[in-house]
Amino acid sequence: MKGQVFIYDTTLRDGTQGEGVSLSVDDKLKIAKKLDQLGVHYIEGGWPGSNPKDMEFFLRARELNLKHAKITAFGSTRRFGITADADANLNMIIESGVEAVAIFGKSWDFHVTEALGTTLEENLNMIYESVRFLKEKGLEVIYDAEHFFDGYKHNSEYALATLRRAADAGADWLTLCDTNGGSLPHEISEIVTRVKETVETPVGIHCHNDGELAVANSLAAVAAGATQVQGTINGFGERCGNANLISIIPNLQLKLGYACVPEEQLKQLTNTSRYVYEIANIMPPNVQPFVGQSAFAHKGGMHVSAILKAAETYEHIKPEAVGNTRRVLVSELSGQSNLLFKAQELNIDLDKNTPEGRAIIQQVKELEHQGYQYEGAEASFELLVRKGLGEYEEVFTVESFKVLMEKIGDHDAVTEATVKIKVNGQTVHTVAEGNGPVNALDNALRKAIEAFFPDIKEMYLTDYKVRVLSEQDATASKVRVLIESTRDGKDSWSTVGVSANVIEASWEALLDSMRYALMGRHGEAAEIALKETERQGILNH
Numbered sequence: 001m002k003g004q005v006f007i008y009d010t011t012l013r014d015g016t017q018g019e020g021v022s023l024s025v026d027d028k029l030k031i032a033k034k035l036d037q038l039g040v041h042y043i044e045g046g047w048p049g050s051n052p053k054d055m056e057f058f059l060r061a062r063e064l065n066l067k068h069a070k071i072t073a074f075g076s077t078r079r080f081g082i083t084a085d086a087d088a089n090l091n092m093i094i095e096s097g098v099e100a101v102a103i104f105g106k107s108w109d110f111h112v113t114e115a116l117g118t119t120l121e122e123n124l125n126m127i128y129e130s131v132r133f134l135k136e137k138g139l140e141v142i143y144d145a146e147h148f149f150d151g152y153k154h155n156s157e158y159a160l161a162t163l164r165r166a167a168d169a170g171a172d173w174l175t176l177c178d179t180n181g182g183s184l185p186h187e188i189s190e191i192v193t194r195v196k197e198t199v200e201t202p203v204g205i206h207c208h209n210d211g212e213l214a215v216a217n218s219l220a221a222v223a224a225g226a227t228q229v230q231g232t233i234n235g236f237g238e239r240c241g242n243a244n245l246i247s248i249i250p251n252l253q254l255k256l257g258y259a260c261v262p263e264e265q266l267k268q269l270t271n272t273s274r275y276v277y278e279i280a281n282i283m284p285p286n287v288q289p290f291v292g293q294s295a296f297a298h299k300g301g302m303h304v305s306a307i308l309k310a311a312e313t314y315e316h317i318k319p320e321a322v323g324n325t326r327r328v329l330v331s332e333l334s335g336q337s338n339l340l341f342k343a344q345e346l347n348i349d350l351d352k353n354t355p356e357g358r359a360i361i362q363q364v365k366e367l368e369h370q371g372y373q374y375e376g377a378e379a380s381f382e383l384l385v386r387k388g389l390g391e392y393e394e395v396f397t398v399e400s401f402k403v404l405m406e407k408i409g410d411h412d413a414v415t416e417a418t419v420k421i422k423v424n425g426q427t428v429h430t431v432a433e434g435n436g437p438v439n440a441l442d443n444a445l446r447k448a449i450e451a452f453f454p455d456i457k458e459m460y461l462t463d464y465k466v467r468v469l470s471e472q473d474a475t476a477s478k479v480r481v482l483i484e485s486t487r488d489g490k491d492s493w494s495t496v497g498v499s500a501n502v503i504e505a506s507w508e509a510l511l512d513s514m515r516y517a518l519m520g521r522h523g524e525a526a527e528i529a530l531k532e533t534e535r536q537g538i539l540n541h
């Protein structure tokens with residue numbers, strides 16, 4: 001191990017400066033707990049002088065009993081022309097009751113004269129007096145040198161002088177900020193090296209992602225001697241975001257050999273990332289490195305063949321090291337190996353290069369050519385494999401279905417579906433209404449099946465997606481429908497249907513969804529059908 005790098009999370013402060021990210025106090029408290037479980041060292045909760053919500057967070061965070069992390073407040077140096085003890089923002093930091101604080105000050109001479117509108121000397125006094133004030137109150141002080149890299153490039157002497165003043169006042173950390181996010185890794189490396197030669201106080205790094213280099217820049221800073229990294233979960237933050245701790249932590253720990261979070265807790269990384277997306281109500285991108293759904297998803301037949309022999313042939317780390325899982329996708333790009341892997345996952349006995357296996361792969365390729373897509377429809381794929389291996393018995397067969405829609409004047413349209421299915425030789429005919437054709441068909445099909453399998457009531461659709469396959473054919477084109485269903489809201493299964501008619505494609509996906517839910521219950525159907533025949537007999541008597 002090369003030594004400890006302290007992880008400073010600012011998801012709850014700089015993260016919420018990102019467009020579309022807004023967290024309630026309860027959300028912030030939940031995320032703080034999760035971050036503590038991950039093992040970060042500092043959690044910047046907000047800016048007490050900014051709004052009552054942030055102040056409430058600090059007051060309630062005292063009850064969190066965190067095991068590892070220090071709750072940290074954020075603020076700026078004092079306003080110019082007043083004393084630090086008269087500055088409302090600095091006083092609110094003290095009131096918030098935190099043990100650590102990050103205050104930002106200006107490093108770039110241009111910012112001092114243009115944005116602050118004061119003299120270079122007064123800015124140095126603002127830095128010194130603010131840090132001193134907070135140190136005298138017993139706080140750990142992280143001095144965030146805003147625009148440090150841009151400032152250094154314009155006037156290195158002044159930028160370094162601001163750091164010296166913070167250090168002289170007793171700052172515990174000097175965190176160099178690439179506030180505008182435009183620096184390149186070699187610049188960060190050179191400038192951090194120069195700072196390390198100039199000051200003895202430990203150095204941190206805070207990067208923004210405007211040039212898509214925030215992670216690379218943070219790693220370059222650590223290589224040059226920074227021992228604290230600031231960033232956010234999933235890279236949330238102002239403009240294009242902050243440095244993404246979800247990528248920085250495993251890169252530092254697994255690739256570069258630094259200690260960041262305890263090894264066991266690194267396995268919380270995927271879960272933490274998804275938890276924060278969930279609370280922020282943002283869809284996680286599948287392709288997010290380390291933690292995305294696709295981060296360890298193998299599609300090409302050649303890749304799958306190799307990972308079955310040795311996973312590291314196509315994986316840069318072990319997925320389980322960051323709490324993620326390996327996946328194999330089945331598609332027209334599959335070979336026998338993809339099928340073999342999926343069969344193992346489904347507990348299906350299948351050897352490589354059997355005639356059945358080859359036929360199933362051929363069928364997948366043919367169906368994908370027609371527009372089906374199995375990588376997002378694993379339940380339809382399992383049905384296809386079991387049918388191909390002769391392991392599937394139909395619980396019901398469809399005789400016909402019909403959909404009627406009527407709209408009279410300004411009244412709401414009424415949709416009615418009729419379904420005729422056969423269960424173990426017995427015909428069941430049902431009619432149901434719905435708020436659209438798919439809903440009416442779903443209701444009619446359930447009504448028919450519920451008589452035999454009452455527990456089907458618990459199953460419901462959670463997602464329905466339609467994709468036009470050949471846009472040039474406009475309304476005559478084929479569509480692909482993907483349906484996701486669940487019973488308990490946790491485990492779900494996806495099915496696919498394809499047709500030039502959207503209702504038929506939906507019907508096909510619906511049928512697969514019901515078939516998957518009832519798979520293996522053929523014998524049960526026979527018994528229930530018999531009871532139903534007896535019941536009907538008694539009723540008709």
Ligand SMILES: CC(=O)SCCNC(=O)CCNC(=O)[C@H](O)C(C)(C)COP(=O)(O)OP(=O)(O)OC[C@H]1O[C@@H](n2cnc3c(N)ncnc32)[C@H](O)[C@@H]1OP(=O)(O)O
Nearest residue numbers: 047049050051076077078079080104105106115116146179
């Ligand atoms: C790089 C960063 O991410 S810094 C963090 C940015 N985050 C935020 O701004 C979110 C929270 N901010 C807020 O709630 C508000 O901006 C507040 C409460 C802090 C201040 O609000 P207001 O008093 O209305 O001021 P306003 O936001 O309009 O302007 C900021 C003021 O701070 C001054 N200022 C900026 N940086 C500093 C600094 N390092 N030290 C002291 N003063 C500063 C500006 O010069 C400006 O002063 P002026 O009004 O005399 O021109």
Ligand SMILES: CC(=O)C(=O)O
Nearest residue numbers: 104144146147177179
């Ligand atoms: C302090 C801070 O958030 C920045 O300079 O980007």
